[in-house]
Amino acid sequence: MSDAVQVAGGLVVRLTEDGELEVLLIDDRFGYVTLPKGHVEPGEVRSQAAVREILEETGISCRLLAPLSMVRYSFRDPGATHVIEKEAWYYLALAVSGTVTPQIEEVTEARFVSLDEARAQVAKNGYANNHEVFSRGFDMAQAWARKEHLDLAGWIDHTLLRPEATPQEVARLCEEARAFGFASVCVQPSYVADAKSALVGTDVKVCTVIGFPHGATTTAAKVAEARDALDNGAVELDMVAAIGRICAGDYGYVEQDVRAVVDVARSVPGVIVKVILETGLLDAEQQRLGAQAAERGGAHFVKTSTGFAGSGATIEAVQTLREAVGEAVLVKASGGIRTRADALAMVAAGAARIGASAGEKLLAFSDVQP
Numbered sequence: 001m002s003d004a005v006q007v008a009g010g011l012v013v014r015l016t017e018d019g020e021l022e023v024l025l026i027d028d029r030f031g032y033v034t035l036p037k038g039h040v041e042p043g044e045v046r047s048q049a050a051v052r053e054i055l056e057e058t059g060i061s062c063r064l065l066a067p068l069s070m071v072r073y074s075f076r077d078p079g080a081t082h083v084i085e086k087e088a089w090y091y092l093a094l095a096v097s098g099t100v101t102p103q104i105e106e107v108t109e110a111r112f113v114s115l116d117e118a119r120a121q122v123a124k125n126g127y128a129n130n131h132e133v134f135s136r137g138f139d140m141a142q143a144w145a146r147k148e149h150l151d152l153a154g155w156i157d158h159t160l161l162r163p164e165a166t167p168q169e170v171a172r173l174c175e176e177a178r179a180f181g182f183a184s185v186c187v188q189p190s191y192v193a194d195a196k197s198a199l200v201g202t203d204v205k206v207c208t209v210i211g212f213p214h215g216a217t218t219t220a221a222k223v224a225e226a227r228d229a230l231d232n233g234a235v236e237l238d239m240v241a242a243i244g245r246i247c248a249g250d251y252g253y254v255e256q257d258v259r260a261v262v263d264v265a266r267s268v269p270g271v272i273v274k275v276i277l278e279t280g281l282l283d284a285e286q287q288r289l290g291a292q293a294a295e296r297g298g299a300h301f302v303k304t305s306t307g308f309a310g311s312g313a314t315i316e317a318v319q320t321l322r323e324a325v326g327e328a329v330l331v332k333a334s335g336g337i338r339t340r341a342d343a344l345a346m347v348a349a350g351a352a353r354i355g356a357s358a359g360e361k362l363l364a365f366s367d368v369q370p
Contacts, residue, residue: 004085008050009037011137012062014095021145023118027109033125045172046089047179058110059101062093063181066363069133090133092140140365158359159186174198184236189229196233207236213308215240219257226264238274246286251293258297274301274332280311284320291324305335312336315349322350
């Protein structure tokens, strides 16, 4: 982390009823056209701060779409003698609700304008060091409006399963998921209740793991874990299949192991079960037969990997799983997916969900590093 003061904000966009793209601009207290932003408070993640600052300065609630840019600059308040070094982290954001209401202390005016008008106002009265941010943001906004870039957030299980993960890290994971609107957070069973509490009022689901990471616990133990997870608020269960049984060709055992957990899941409406096959340890035929056993057991998804067995998702494994099961069963790719290009390749191969610890990085349209 840099010693510079951390600042976060964003370029907020919306589509009118006629499908026209509009951009939210503000006039700051110095009279310049700029973007809403503010300090990252102690304990906040940057994405959380960006959403909060946009709401405070403009009255607009938003969901972050992608990292946009980072700008380093020096700042000195009028009358002050010392210079403050700052890093401003910007995001492309989608307006969700609210009425434009400027924060009078910091903002003299806030308004949505057309993209052409935004370009003209920034060129005439914007900060020089923000011109590149705006230019990049306008291009990204146009690509988003034309649907040239898949909005991946709703495909991602934002994941933190490291054994040393702390409650503070889980809290940050949840705040990132809230800001970006990820499909779920996937956490260790002991953190399910914490995640559930942190995500109240959002559409982000709570996912946890069962029989993790080896799948070698008994069916009774997996059932007990599943019940406990549901009691604590999980609505998605990623269970590890009995991998050794797959290797031994005992697909009947695998099927009944999955079915037992699925039966527990059915006690709570809407709960889904994803079965991890650990494809890096299996040949293509074992992957195929293991996926079909999971399907017979009632699985909603078949999943490539835990991320803890030395190899993760591959395009070939995703394709094998997709071809092995019927259309009602979906595929989750997980393990080693670290860039947007990786994620899109998995989607193209047939994945309907992506598990990744680098969720924010998967949203970057190019090389912006959050």
